[in-house]
Amino acid sequence: xxxxxxxxAIIQKWVKPGSQVLDLGCGEGQLLKYLQEExxxxxxxxxxxxxxxxxxxxxxxxxIEQNLDNGxxxxxxxxxxxxxxxxALQAVKRPDELLDEMLRIGKEAIVTFPNFGYxxxxxxxxxxxxxxxxxxxxxxxxxxxxxxxxxxxxxxxLCREKGIRILNRTVMDDQHQQHWSIGLWPGxxxxxxxxxxxxx
Amino acid sequence: MPDVIPxxxxxxxxxxxxxxxxxxxxxSGRVLKEYDLVYExxxxxxxxxxxxxxxxxxxxxxxxxxxxxxxDEKKPGWWDTCIGPGKVIDxxxxxxxxxxxxxxxxxxxxxxxxxxxxxKVYGPEFPICAVRDWVNSQARLADVLGIDVWAxxxxxxxxxxxxxxxxxxxxxxxxxxxxxxxxxxLSAQNIAFNEVARQAIAxxxxxxxxxxxxxxxxxxxxxxxxxxxxxxxxxxxDAMKQKFGRELRAEEFNFSFAPEFQVESYLHYQGExxxxxxxxxxxxxxxxxxxxxxxxxxxxxxxxxxxxxxxCRFLVVSFTTDWRFAPERSEEIVNALVHADKDVSYxxxxxxxxxxxxxxxxxxxxxxxxxxxxxxxxxCGLSGGQS
Numbered sequence: 019x020x021x022x023x024x025x026x027a028i029i030q031k032w033v034k035p036g037s038q039v040l041d042l043g044c045g046e047g048q049l050l051k052y053l054q055e056e057x058x059x060x061x062x063x064x065x066x067x068x069x070x071x072x073x074x075x076x077x078x079x080x081x082i083e084q085n086l087d088n089g090x091x092x093x094x095x096x097x098x099x100x101x102x103x104x105x106a107l108q109a110v111k112r113p114d115e116l117l118d119e120m121l122r123i124g125k126e127a128i129v130t131f132p133n134f135g136y137x138x139x140x141x142x143x144x145x146x147x148x149x150x151x152x153x154x155x156x157x158x159x160x161x162x163x164x165x166x167x168x169x170x171x172x173x174x175x176l177c178r179e180k181g182i183r184i185l186n187r188t189v190m191d192d193q194h195q196q197h198w199s200i201g202l203w204p205g206x207x208x209x210x211x212x213x214x215x216x217x218x
Numbered sequence: 219m220p221d222v223i224p225x226x227x228x229x230x231x232x233x234x235x236x237x238x239x240x241x242x243x244x245x246s247g248r249v250l251k252e253y254d255l256v257y258e259x260x261x262x263x264x265x266x267x268x269x270x271x272x273x274x275x276x277x278x279x280x281x282x283x284x285x286x287x288x289x290d291e292k293k294p295g296w297w298d299t300c301i302g303p304g305k306v307i308d309x310x311x312x313x314x315x316x317x318x319x320x321x322x323x324x325x326x327x328x329x330x331x332x333x334x335x336x337x338k339v340y341g342p343e344f345p346i347c348a349v350r351d352w353v354n355s356q357a358r359l360a361d362v363l364g365i366d367v368w369a370x371x372x373x374x375x376x377x378x379x380x381x382x383x384x385x386x387x388x389x390x391x392x393x394x395x396x397x398x399x400x401x402x403x404l405s406a407q408n409i410a411f412n413e414v415a416r417q418a419i420a421x422x423x424x425x426x427x428x429x430x431x432x433x434x435x436x437x438x439x440x441x442x443x444x445x446x447x448x449x450x451x452x453x454x455x456d457a458m459k460q461k462f463g464r465e466l467r468a469e470e471f472n473f474s475f476a477p478e479f480q481v482e483s484y485l486h487y488q489g490e491x492x493x494x495x496x497x498x499x500x501x502x503x504x505x506x507x508x509x510x511x512x513x514x515x516x517x518x519x520x521x522x523x524x525x526x527x528x529x530c531r532f533l534v535v536s537f538t539t540d541w542r543f544a545p546e547r548s549e550e551i552v553n554a555l556v557h558a559d560k561d562v563s564y565x566x567x568x569x570x571x572x573x574x575x576x577x578x579x580x581x582x583x584x585x586x587x588x589x590x591x592x593x594x595x596x597x598c599g600l601s602g603g604q605s
Binding site: 038060062068071072073074075076078079080081082083084092093094097 | 533549552553556557559561562563564565566568582585586589590592593596597
C-alpha cells in the first residue's frame with residue numbers, strides 16, 4: 019500500500035468500514051482504492067480528466083465520467099454514506115448548490131478547499147494589489163479554474179445559513195501538514211481545511 | 219494483401235463450425251431443431267478455462283473479428299484494431315471467441331441456409347431472432363468449448379446489447395461486461411431508421427418477399443439504399459465534413475442527377491460493396507432484433523430492477539459525436555447500474571467519428587479499454603496482465 023496523501027489520510031479516518039462512498043473529482047482514484055482495500059468500502063468516483071479517469075480504471079476503482087457542473091441528479095437520495103470532494107469546491111459553478119446535493123446523496127460529506135484568508139494571500143493582495151498567486155493557487159486571475167475562492171469563515175457562514183452541521187475540521191499548511199501553531203489562528207495560518215459535515 | 223502478417227496480428231485464422239442438434243426455442247416461440255454456429259478463436263484457453271473472452275458482433279459483423287483468412291485477404295477481421303497479441307484484448311493473455319450469430323449470412327444458420335424440413339433455402343421463413351436467442355446460442359457454444367464463465371463478454375452497438383443480455387440472463391457466467399456505444403433499447407428514431415431501411419429492401423422488385431434466391435435475383439438496389447441510410451447514421455456531421463466537405467468529383471457542377479459530390483460517391487461505394495456481400499433477409503432480421511431489444515420491459519420498464527440480477531463488473535463507453543446511440547443512451551445504462559449498486563466505470567470518448575468510432579483506433583478509447591482489460595486479467599488471476 020503506497021502512502022496516502024496527507025489530506026486523504028485525514029479523510030479516510032472519517033469513512034466507516036464497509037460503507038458506501040461517492041468521491042467527486044476523484045483524481046486517479048487513490049483514496050477510493052485505499053478505502054476499497056483497507057476498509058472494504060464500496061463506491062464510485064466522478065472524474066472528467068481523461069488521463070486521471072484511465073488511471074482510476076488501472077487502479078481498479080469504479081469511475082464515471084461526469085462533470086460536477088452538470089449536477090448529480092443521477093444519484094439517488096441517501097445512496098451514499100459519505101460524499102467526498104477534495105479541492106474542487108472552489109472550481110465548480112455553484113458550490114452552494116453542490117453542497118446541498120452532496121448532503122442529499124450522502125448522510126455525511128467531507129470537503130477540502132484552499133483558504134483564501136491565508137495570511138500570505140491576504141498580504142499578497144494588500145501589498146502587491148494583485149490577485150494572489152502561490153504554489154496552492156498557481157493561476158492567473160483570468161485562467162484560473164478556481165472561480166469561487168472562499169475563506170474558512172465564508173464556508174462556515176454558508177454552512178450555518180444552510181443548516182449544515184460541522185462535525186469536524188482539520189486545518190493544514192500547503193504540504194497538508196498539521197501543526198499546533200496553525201491552531202492559534204487557523205483562519206489566518208491555515209492553507210487548506212478538511213471539513214466533515216452533515217445535515218442537522 | 220498483407221505481404222507480411224503484422225507482428226501484432228493473430229495471423230492466419232480458420233473458422234470452425236459446430237453443429238447443434240439440441241433444439242433451440244426462440245423468443246418468438248418458434249423452434250430451430252438444429253443449427254450451425256461458425257466461430258473463430260484467437261489465443262489459447264488456459265488450463266482452468268478462466269481466460270475466455272466472448273466478442274459479440276454488431277449489425278453487419280460476423281465471426282471474423284481478427285487476423286486474416288488468407289494472404290489474399292485485403293483487410294483483417296472487423297475488430298483487428300482491438301484483438302491481437304499486445305493489443306487491447308491481448309491474445310497472449312486471453313482466449314478470444316468470436317462467432318457469427320444465428321440468422322447471419324457468414325456461415326451460421328440463417329436465411330441463406332437450407333431448411334432441413336423443406337430442403338429449400340429458408341429465405342424469409344427463417345425465424346426472426348431476438349438478442350436473447352443469440353445469447354442462448356452463445357451460451358451453448360460456451361458449453362461446447364468448455365467455458366463455464368467468461369472473463370469478459372465484450373461488444374459494441376448491437377453487440378453491446380448482447381453483452382447486457384448476458385449479464386441479465388446468465389449472471390453467473392461472466393465476470394466482466396464491456397458495453398460500447400450501445401443503448402438499453404432503441405428510440406423511436408432508431409426504429410424509424412430501421413424501418414426505412416427495411417422498406418427500401420422490401421420495395422425492391424428483386425426482393426420477391428424475401429424469396430429472391432428462388433428467382434435467381436438479389437435485391438441489390440434495396441440493400442444498397444438500406445446500407446447507405448444505415449451508414450449515414452454511423453457517421454457524424456463532423457466526420458462527413460472532414461472526410462468530404464462539399465468536394466466534387468469533377469471540377470464543376472454538371473447539372474445532372476448522377477453522383478457529383480464525393481460524399482455521394484462514397485455512399486454509393488459503401489452501399490454497392492455491402493449489397494454484394496450481405497444477405498437482405500439477414501439485414502431485415504438483424505434490424506428487427508435491434509428493434510425488439512428492451513430487457514427492462516419484462517421488469518415494468520425498470521432498468522434498475524432488470525440489471526439488479528447482474529453479478530459482473532461493467533465498463534460502459536460512449537463517443538461524443540455518436541448520435542445513433544448517443545452518450546445519453548450509455549448513461550441510462552450507467553445510471554441504472556449505479557442505482558442497482560453494481561461495479562461500473564464509464565468513459566465518454568471525445569471523437570468526431572460518430573457511431574463508427576467504436577471500431578476505430580482512437581488513442582483515448584484504446585487507453586481506457588486497455589486499462590480495463592488489464593484489470594480483467596488481474597482480477598481473473600491471469601499472469602502478465604500487461605504484455
